[in-house]
Amino acid sequence: MADDQGSHDSTSAKRGISIGPDDWPEQAADKIVDLVDRVKGYTTDNAVAAIRGLIYGLVALVLGAAALILTVAILVRLADAYLPIGSGVGDATWSAHLFIGSLLTIVGLGAWGSRRGTGAPKKLYLAVIIDVIIITAVVVVAIVDAFV
Numbered sequence: 001m002a003d004d005q006g007s008h009d010s011t012s013a014k015r016g017i018s019i020g021p022d023d024w025p026e027q028a029a030d031k032i033v034d035l036v037d038r039v040k041g042y043t044t045d046n047a048v049a050a051i052r053g054l055i056y057g058l059v060a061l062v063l064g065a066a067a068l069i070l071t072v073a074i075l076v077r078l079a080d081a082y083l084p085i086g087s088g089v090g091d092a093t094w095s096a097h098l099f100i101g102s103l104l105t106i107v108g109l110g111a112w113g114s115r116r117g118t119g120a121p122k123k124l125y126l127a128v129i130i131d132v133i134i135i136t137a138v139v140v141v142a143i144v145d146a147f148v
Helices: 002-016 024-042 044-082 093-113 122-147
Strands: none
Touching: 024 044, 044 093, 093 122
16 A cells, blocks of 8 residues: 555656646747748748739739820820811821920920929929910911811
């Protein structure tokens, strides 16, 4: 009987030894997951955001270029049809190109002149006003020519 009590005492002593809290495997797994998430945040998430921005930027650039080309082509066709030079569509295409090119050049020079301004881009506004005056003058000449 003494042996039974002695062996019982040794097993209870072994149970009393603790190497840490009972949930240490869960805490260790949480720390590893946190570390992996932090590394992912520094590397993969930033790379994905940069690639996403690059792709969206390229798509916007291609769509913007296509829209610009189509807009200029439509403006040249309209100017060719309605400018009071020549007798119809295709007679004075050079004048349509000259007209649209000069309007775009005036706006471009206005934008170039206002690129370093600290306040409102006054030169760009002036260029747009000059373009509106030119377009109005051409429309008035066309209306007068139609009635004469």
